[in-house]
Amino acid sequence: MTDSSYEQFCPVAMAAEVLCARWTMVLLREFVAGSTRFNELRRGVPRMSPALLSKRLKDLETAGIIERSRVAGEPDLFEYRLTEAGRDLKPVIEAVGSWGQRWIKTEASLEKLDPNLLMWDMRRNIDPSPMPRRRNTIQIIFTDLQEAQRNWWLIVEPDQDVDLCSVDPGFDVDLYLSTDLRTMTEIWMGYTPIARAKEQGRLILTGNRQLEADLGRWLSLSPFAKVGKLVA
Amino acid sequence: MTDSSYEQFCPVAMAAEVLCARWTMVLLREFVAGSTRFNELRRGVPRMSPALLSKRLKDLETAGIIERSRVAGEPDLFEYRLTEAGRDLKPVIEAVGSWGQRWIKTEASLEKLDPNLLMWDMRRNIDPSPMPRRRNTIQIIFTDLQEAQRNWWLIVEPDQDVDLCSVDPGFDVDLYLSTDLRTMTEIWMGYTPIARAKEQGRLILTGNRQLEADLGRWLSLSPFAKVGKLVA
DNA sequence: CCGGATCCGGTTAGATACTG
DNA sequence: CAGTATCTAACCGGATCCGG
DSSP: OOOOOOOOOOOOHHHHHHHTTTTTTHHHHHHHHOOSSHHHHHHTTTOOHHHHHHHHHHHHHTTTTEEEEEEETSSSSSEEEEEEHHHHHHHHHHHHHHHHHHHSHHHTTTOOOEEEHHHHHHHHHOTTTTSSSEEEEEEETTTTOHHHHHHHEEEEEEOOOOEEEEEOOOOOOOOEEOOHHHHHHHHHHSOOOOHHHTTTEEEEEEEEEHHHOOOOOOBOOOOTTTSSSSSO | OOOOOOOOHHHHHHHHHTSSSTHHHHHHHHHHHTOOSHHHHHHSTTSHHHHHHHHHHHHHHHHHHHHEEETOOSSEEEEEOOHHHTTTHHHHHHHHHHHHHHHHHHHHEEEEEEEHHHHHHHHBBBBOOTSSSSSSEEEEETTSOEEEEEEEEEEEEETTTEEEESOOOOOSSEEEEEHHHHHHHHHHTSOHHHHHHEEEEEESEEHHHHHHTTTTHHHHOTTTTOOOOOOO
């Protein structure tokens, strides 16, 4: 380990040495959101090289923030989990994210649209409890995207498991959600209420009336959606 | 500006792009602590090269976190001040520092002793209100250090201004504080109570009885001293 | 497919010196 | 006081490859 230290006893400096390395804060957000496997983490930080991810995981393990262990029962699969010190980073991530939600210009965020990250985040935050107690299949159609990223299926199983597919799983679709990537992202971030998007025709729902009416309940928004903007 | 972006719309990622660059979190702590001038900031981040400091200041200005302006009345002196967005970073710095205070091993912090940073921090946090309403001169003697860093004088003026000198200002000394750098740092960080250090003979006070008795009131500790450690 | 390791080129940071 | 300039070392991004 090279001496890339700030050489300050101050707890801010000591913490920043490990927390403020490139990608680390974003990676920790993935952990706080619940990811545990190498390739699961990769999906949340797709632009991070696997080599750097591997290095950061080692650094975080050395720092006592995560633990690496074998997946129970599986011979050579590994998982990474937050330690108590790692779980205690949740307020830090929340403070950073709340500040970002409040002060980063809306347009700057909306220049980084990414359907993979959006759908992955939406999947993680679906609340199945207001849904009918059967399998519910919701198809999202991004009308402005090319074929490969255009269609997505959320499958909420009776056991409350949520799957995300980018190829047709073949089930009957209960609700179609037709929109564009920007509108869906604005909704997710809390910039645009669902009702307004529907009024403006930027979001069109077709299918099961109950699922449609309850959209605002089962489609949880970003954890930061409720933080108010102070700038336009 | 190269594209060193995370390319994620998530507010954590957007905020981390600017907040988690090398040195930036430590620099922001300096701002939150009240520094405004280039060389004042340098004193708080002595291991940061002036070139990088200059670049970071420009980055923070571009990000809308600080503002650069001329010092009122002075022709070519400049100052940097937090904007509203910058002041709103205080909870972020506090969250990072509190986590550090709680989870960074004590020994790791105490490997980075630095009398300049310690005295600079102490000076900033002196509370003159419990002191006699006259000039109070306190000499700190680090018995384990060489001549150049051994003696320090805190001068609390009647107008409540606090000066720090590393050369004898020539005033009569009201209180002598004789200790070693590690003990003083432990006290500052909240690891060791003043009373215990005195009992163990690691801190020796000589001079004005009232100043001595009130030490715990005018010597404010680190803002993070009250955060409890969860690890030994 | 999973969980990485290796190699290479470009960018960034550290050290030191210097200037208006 | 408030920064630049310059050179070198460390780090990062991207692509490729590898063993189970």
